[in-house]
Amino acid sequence: MQNALTTPFEKGNQNQTTTWADCIAWYDDLALQYPNVLRFSVVGTSDAGVPIHAGVVSADGVFERERIKREGRPVFFNNNGIHPGEPEGVDACMALVRDFCQQPERLAALGKTVFLFVPLYNVDGAFNRANTSRVNQDGPEAFGFRGNSRHLDLNRDFVKCDTLTAQTFNKLFTAWDPDVMVDTHTSNGADYSYTMTLIHTQADKLGGDLGVFLRDTMLPFMYAEMDKRGWPTCPYVNPVKDSPDDGIAEFLETARFSTGYAALHDTIGFMPETHMLKPFADRYASMRTLVETALDFTVAHGEQIVALRRAAKAHGRIRREWPIHWAMDEANPSSFRFKGYAAKYKASVLGDYQRLYYDRSAPFERDIPYYNRFPADITVPAPRAYVVPQQWREAIERLQWNGVKLERVEAERQEDVSVYRIASVSSRARAYEGHMFHDDVQLERGRETVTIRAGDYIVPLDQDNARYAVETLEPQAHDSFFRWGFFNSVLEKKEAYSDYVFEDEAERLLAAEPELAAKFDAWKAQNPALLKDQGAVLDFIFAHCARWREPEWNRYPVFMID
Structure with a gap:
């Protein structure tokens, strides 16, 4: 049975990602074998007419959404494959769900927390499969495309909802009202030593006690635990100038993006971004670790997170004013201990200009400015x-x-x-x-x-x-x-x-x-x-x-x- 449920990533040379058809057939088979652990079904249809699936894992066999919400059970949501060219989350989720089914101790550790997941969100882009659309990325050997069948980026569509896919997501998200969400991605940008970087719901924008909890309790745990588990993590590398040497800024993920959309529902959101220049096997391993780290924290602090979200919604009922726009505080950065490579310039062989490159023979570790405050303007x-x-x-x-x-x-x-x-x-x-x-x-x-x-x-x-x-x-x-x-x-x-x-x-x-x-x-x-x-x-x-x-x-x- 173990061999039958080995994932495409595990079967190959750890540089393979599943196809849509293999992924769905694999989950269908898993749900048939473990009906008391996993429910897997179609939740919508894409613009190209392809079914969109979602699954639910429950440690005690309770799958009814109304009961789960009525009893105040924490809901952890893992969304994968919004950009099918960034697929490590798709493959890691398969193995994680399989382990819930086959490892009783791992399943029992969920307690009352429900694991909700979308195995592959941008199903249209998954069919547009090649190895030519991610010029800076190291593997896998073949992968899907960023745009959907209407050539739209679904991670810009959560509010405008031009696509049937985004409409499906809006309805699914609202129905389940998850407490924590992890939406898996791969980064594109500067070079540095980290395999994993992290975008999170901007704490000032999330606001209130929930934002304070995210900044002061959850994020410190996430960074410390990722380091302990062998995958040191830094905030998403968003340089304020040409390179991280001069500082990085938190990403103000507005409501067009998944984590910004989640904040509209007072949900804590994470968008892990693995580094595109690292091998696919490392990106896969760090992504699974990140998801498990966020999940373990949610299990341990589920009641508190549920209560904080409930309080945030209650406060919204009586607010006398609403912040609706935020801007970076450029005058008061904090700092982050950053492990990077020296950014240098040399003459381009293509034209008459100086080009940026990162010298991996000159690594550094030092504090850099970290702009992580965004007051409402x-x-x-x-x-x-x-x-x-x-x-x-x-x-x-x-x-x-x-x-x-x-x-x-x-x-x-x-x-x-x-x-x-x-x-x-x-x-x-x-x-x-x-x-x-x-x-x-x-x-x-x-x-x-x-x-x-x-x-x-x-x-x-x-x-x-x-x-x-x-x-x-x-x-x-x-x-x-x-x-x-x-x-x-x-x-x-x-x-x-x-x-x-x-x-x-x-x-x-x-x-x-x-x-x-x-x-x-x-x-x-x-x-x-x-x-x-x-x-x-x-x-x-x-x-x-x-x-x-x-x-x-x-x-x-x-x-x-x-």
Whole structure:
């Protein structure tokens, strides 16, 4: 039986990773042999029509999600293969689940903790198999591709949910509401001695007692234990300049990424990044060790983590203000004892420039600046509820997939609400993951009376999933629905004018609207060269007059009931 359940990695030369078909068949067989330990099933379908699977391991044969959550059992979630070219987590998870099934002492050590896993998340990318898409990586011999069947990076899709795969993940994650998540990856970047580096939910962004627990208790244990188990680990090597010599910064993993998305649900998230230049066998071994280290900590501290998450959700119900945007504190770095290689430069043989290289014959160990504080730089007052008009169904669907409670309006009414006017936005010059992402959003907040129609939705913040609602509906949040372009049509003025007609009307408007006249005088003083441009002059008056104003133009269509 042991031979029948040997993984492809173990069968080969430790430079092989499983295919999707072999992986799923292997888990199906394992679940049949150990039905009291493992449940394995289809949880969704990818954009290319490929089944997406998930498994659950339970030490006492309890698999019912409702009972597990009702009893407050900790849930540990291991997601693998979001980038199938970074597959060590896929293979390590297979061996770990097999050992749960075949080693009673290992299974018993789980106690009441449930091990939830996705064996291979980006199933579409797994079929795009070759050995040519990871130029800097040492093995395995063949592997999948980063993009899915729509050529999208799934680790940018957790909030916008363009893919059926991400929609499946949102629903699975919400249903199980895991306490700790490990999403396995391989890094690409500087050279250094470590095989394992670690991205974690940024503690300031996670916030509250949960963030303090992560920073002061869980992370020190993780680093110390990884060192003890033979795989010294450092924070993800994110150099503030060309190389780590000048310092590294924590990665501010916003909600488009798995760990940032997890934080919207008050879940502690880890994204281990093995070093691409290390042999695949070493990356595999360090990844399994990292997953087991995080799992062992979760088992030992499960009750405390569950309680901290429960308290974080309860606090969200009564918050008076919400942080929605964070920025690195550049003035107050801490330090990290880093084992690296000297970064040097030499003339390139390809062109007339100096190129960076790392000299492995010149290793060093010293303290380097570590920028790990990210205080909130945008905080908003907490409304009592948001109003999402029913026509914005893309936003409504995503709120529903993430367990946000919505109240449908039964009868039309007028209500005085807070509104945002979009003062300005700027977008990337290039397409980003299927969208033109709004880099910078400037707002003006005011009060208006709006019509709330039957069928519109009220989103109260007195609920456990308030954080998800706030960070997706507040337009200045890092990965809000607005930044991803869900409401772009309100940025376009629908009516226009004929200049020869509007010229006379503009004179009347300036006489009739003193506020407009004052704005126009200020604009003229600031832009004297534009006074020769009829279009610029008339556009300004048309855009700022009250008489011909389009109420919906540049008005953010989600309202706030205070």
